[in-house]
Amino acid sequence: MPHHSSCRLDILSRHTAASFPKIFRDWRQPAFFIQVGSGFHVQSLFDSPPQSSPLAALPDMPDFANPDAEHPQLLFGDVMNHPILALQGHRHLYEGLGITPCILPLCGAFCAGARHAILIESGLSLDHELKTGNWLLLTDFINGHHCSPLDGNHSFLPNPFPDMSEALSQHLNSELLNALAGNGVFPRLGIFHSIPGSQFPTVSEARLSRSAGADMLGHDLAMEIIMGHALGMNVSAFALAAAAAPDHYSPKLSRQDILETRRFCSSQLFPGLRRGIDDFLSSFSG
Numbered sequence: 001m002p003h004h005s006s007c008r009l010d011i012l013s014r015h016t017a018a019s020f021p022k023i024f025r026d027w028r029q030p031a032f033f034i035q036v037g038s039g040f041h042v043q044s045l046f047d048s049p050p051q052s053s054p055l056a057a058l059p060d061m062p063d064f065a066n067p068d069a070e071h072p073q074l075l076f077g078d079v080m081n082h083p084i085l086a087l088q089g090h091r092h093l094y095e096g097l098g099i100t101p102c103i104l105p106l107c108g109a110f111c112a113g114a115r116h117a118i119l120i121e122s123g124l125s126l127d128h129e130l131k132t133g134n135w136l137l138l139t140d141f142i143n144g145h146h147c148s149p150l151d152g153n154h155s156f157l158p159n160p161f162p163d164m165s166e167a168l169s170q171h172l173n174s175e176l177l178n179a180l181a182g183n184g185v186f187p188r189l190g191i192f193h194s195i196p197g198s199q200f201p202t203v204s205e206a207r208l209s210r211s212a213g214a215d216m217l218g219h220d221l222a223m224e225i226i227m228g229h230a231l232g233m234n235v236s237a238f239a240l241a242a243a244a245a246p247d248h249y250s251p252k253l254s255r256q257d258i259l260e261t262r263r264f265c266s267s268q269l270f271p272g273l274r275r276g277i278d279d280f281l282s283s284f285s286g
Contacts, residue, residue: 024076029114032277035119052076117234118235120269194219218239
């Protein structure tokens with residue numbers, strides 16, 4: 001059955017922020033919130049093994065595995081001596097739980113003081129030059145869902161009508177690109193189309209996404225990007241090309257293959273992200 005929150009998002013987010021010091025010893029205000037999808041191994045991002053807690057420890061969060069049979073985990077530790085809150089695995093709209101479980105970790109991190117966010121997922125490449133295993137750094141996105149995380153949550157927002165034309169931070173993107181290049185990783189810049197459901201798209205749906213100008217399509221990222229930017233956070237988002245979008249000649253897609261590609265490619269991104277986070281935060285203090 002759908003999971004409905006009995007609290008307003010702003011109240012629930014403050015309760016979530018208040019729970020972090022109880023969950024993690026030596027809690028400090030996080031500089032960044034980082035969210036990665038199932039299959040990615042974010043532990044290598046940290047200076048030393050991070051503290052962990054089930055996502056279900058947060059208020060109003062469901063306590064069962066996601067469709068990938070994983071229990072999402074909150075992680076807290078230092079990245080280049082900066083305190084970071086991360087989420088490995090997360091809740092999805094296609095689980096039928098509503099929007100709140102999808103965006104609550106980010107909103108709680110914001111209420112705890114995080115003002116920057118990096119979101120990492122995968123998708124299906126719509127461009128033959130964007131090969132499996134390549135990374136896309138989002139410069140824009142298309143919300144193909146018939147909903148927005150802002151619906152009914154305007155009391156939580158600094159501005160109930162935020163401008164989404166620059167939802168992805170150019171400053172953060174630039175620092176991350178430079179740092180990644182120094183580690184031999186060169187993401188493409190492009191547009192992500194987020195679509196409903198957990199099913200793989202049809203050939204015609206992939207063709208429609210291409211005609212809309214998208215470089216990749218998947219099921220996630222849009223809700224968190226919209227809410228993070230609406231709250232005033234600097235947001236960057238990466239999508240791994242985990243397979244090619246279907247055409248009439250392509251092999252059948254497999255979720256297990258997608259997860260294996262995520263696991264294999266996890267180590268590519270995180271060394272450069274470590275340096276990019278440090279460079280970005282240093283640009284403010286400098």
